[in-house]
Amino acid sequence: MSFPNAFADTIKEQYWSFKKSFKSRSKVYAYNDVLFIKGVPGSGKTTGALNYCKLNPSTLYFSFANLDAVIAPKVFAGRYPDIFAACANWDVFFDQLLDYGIKTRCTIFFDDAALRNDKDEFLKQLQRVLEQNQEFSFFVVFLMKPWETLPLHAHTKTLLPMSPAGLRRTMGLKDEDTFRLFTLTDGNPHLIGQYNCELSFEGNVRAWLRCDSRFYHLAREWMGCCFRSPEGYNTLMHGMATGLNRVSELSELSGFPMNKVDKYLKALAEHGLITCEKEAGSHTRYIPANNYLMLWYRYLFVSGLTNEGSFPEQTVAAFMDYLDNVLVPATFRKTVLQWLSWHQGKFVRKHIDIRAPYMKDVWGQWRPLRLHLQDR
Numbered sequence: 001m002s003f004p005n006a007f008a009d010t011i012k013e014q015y016w017s018f019k020k021s022f023k024s025r026s027k028v029y030a031y032n033d034v035l036f037i038k039g040v041p042g043s044g045k046t047t048g049a050l051n052y053c054k055l056n057p058s059t060l061y062f063s064f065a066n067l068d069a070v071i072a073p074k075v076f077a078g079r080y081p082d083i084f085a086a087c088a089n090w091d092v093f094f095d096q097l098l099d100y101g102i103k104t105r106c107t108i109f110f111d112d113a114a115l116r117n118d119k120d121e122f123l124k125q126l127q128r129v130l131e132q133n134q135e136f137s138f139f140v141v142f143l144m145k146p147w148e149t150l151p152l153h154a155h156t157k158t159l160l161p162m163s164p165a166g167l168r169r170t171m172g173l174k175d176e177d178t179f180r181l182f183t184l185t186d187g188n189p190h191l192i193g194q195y196n197c198e199l200s201f202e203g204n205v206r207a208w209l210r211c212d213s214r215f216y217h218l219a220r221e222w223m224g225c226c227f228r229s230p231e232g233y234n235t236l237m238h239g240m241a242t243g244l245n246r247v248s249e250l251s252e253l254s255g256f257p258m259n260k261v262d263k264y265l266k267a268l269a270e271h272g273l274i275t276c277e278k279e280a281g282s283h284t285r286y287i288p289a290n291n292y293l294m295l296w297y298r299y300l301f302v303s304g305l306t307n308e309g310s311f312p313e314q315t316v317a318a319f320m321d322y323l324d325n326v327l328v329p330a331t332f333r334k335t336v337l338q339w340l341s342w343h344q345g346k347f348v349r350k351h352i353d354i355r356a357p358y359m360k361d362v363w364g365q366w367r368p369l370r371l372h373l374q375d376r
Contacts, residue, residue: 007048008055010037010157015107015139034130034140034152039159040272041222042190045143048159049109058104060097063111069118090125098129101138109141114148115225123151145225147271161187164335177201183331184323186290191215202320209300209316211309219296226271232256233273234301236264237288240274241297245285291327295319 014035039045046063053059060083062076073093077084083100087093100106113119130140142150146158162170167187168178180201185191194214195204208215223230223237232254239253247265251258265286268274273293277285288294299322303315311319 007037007044007159008052010159011035011048011052011107011141014141014155014157018139019105019136034142034154036142036144036150036154036156037159038144038146038148038156040146040188041225042188042218043159043161044189045159046111047190047193049111049141049143052107053109056107058106059109060100060106061109061111064115064119065112069116069122072122090121094125094129098132098137101133105136105138107139107141109143111143113142114144114150119150127152145271147226162189162192163187167192171195171197173197173201179332180323180328183291183328184295186292188218188292191218191292205320206310206316209311209319211305216296216300219293219300222273226273227267233264233268234297236261236268237273237293237297238301240286241288241294241301245287246283247286250286291323291331294327295323298322 018033018035037045037048049061053061060080062072062079064072067075073087073090077087077093077096084093084096087096097108101108113122126140142152142154144150162182164179164182164187167173167182168175171178171181171192173181181192181195184205191214194208196207199207207213210216223233227233235254236250239250244250244253247258247261250256250265251261254261256264265274265276269276269286273289274286275289277287279285288297299315299319300311303311306312
């Protein structure tokens with residue numbers, strides 16, 4: 001897969017900029033800067049970091065997942081016993097980390113550091129050694145979700161989904177199946193990495209529509225890492241996926257008062273699960289943020305499972321029909337308009353607004369926007 005390579009290129013680019021700032025004493029980086037790598041669940045942060053560690057043996061990776069900060073120094077030190085002696089607290093841990101960094105000029109990854117608010121001492125001791133990092137001893141990278149933050153002076157890089165062109169180069173599929181896969185996964189590297197090129201597209205979808213697949217579990221994990229009690233949010237997501245896109249409609253579906261629905265929608269938007277579209281007048285439409293979430297909440301959220309752990313044939317057929325006949329054409333059209341919007345100075349005389357791709361004809365009817373290509 002190409003996404004770990006893209007991740008490594010991002011780290012190397014930032015690493016050398018950081019290193020050069022010490023040599024030139026430039027103002028590009030403060031001496032206590034760190035790097036935030038942000039991406040939605042499945043965007044390849046952890047996979048990319050672990051791949052980078054394999055390519056660069058001096059690199060260190062630490063994860064706070066399922067770990068209280070109070071015992072993390074001992075656990076982290078035990079991960080690299082050839083580097084660390086016993087560490088009972090963050091003070092000792094970072095002193096040893098600084099000594100190691102002086103010898104190696106390494107990169108250090110911290111994953112899931114913003115999960116809970118129990119990192120005060122960790123951040124305090126990290127800040128202390130960063131302020132001592134005057135000769136570039138190490139480069140610190142935090143792997144984070146887009147809505148997470150930490151009280152550190154940092155540069156931020158966001159991992160982007162794979163493009164259809166990148167997906168075509170990576171997977172070597174037929175053009176039709178490439179775009180179907182792009183539509184289904186929205187370019188999410190983790191989902192793409194589950195694709196088996198030895199099976200047909202339909203065969204892969206059937207393999208994914210099981211309760212033990214990563215395709216099924218990613219949405220549940222995404223919602224779970226955002227909210228402690230996701231039940232109400234799930235109800236609203238299902239409503240939006242089935243065409244109830246206004247606050248009043250979602251309030252009627254869920255039984256929640258409109259002010260509570262509005263509060264929930266703002267939280268969903270902050271966590272990248274929905275997007276908002278302004279309509280004529282003062283109305284706002286709320287929809288799932290991508291095709292994957294749309295399909296998951298439209299079909300898989302409410303469908304039962306067979307005894308074998310798969311979804312009924314009726315659900316699979318409806319899933320495929322909506323994917324091929326609704327989402328693929330809409331996504332293709334949006335992708336083409338986006339490309340033309342970026343390149344319209346070369347190819348078209350008329351400005352293209354991809355947010356309003358329809359225009360009225362002389363009879364006052366809404367028609368698809370017709371592009372006027374320049375003669376070249």
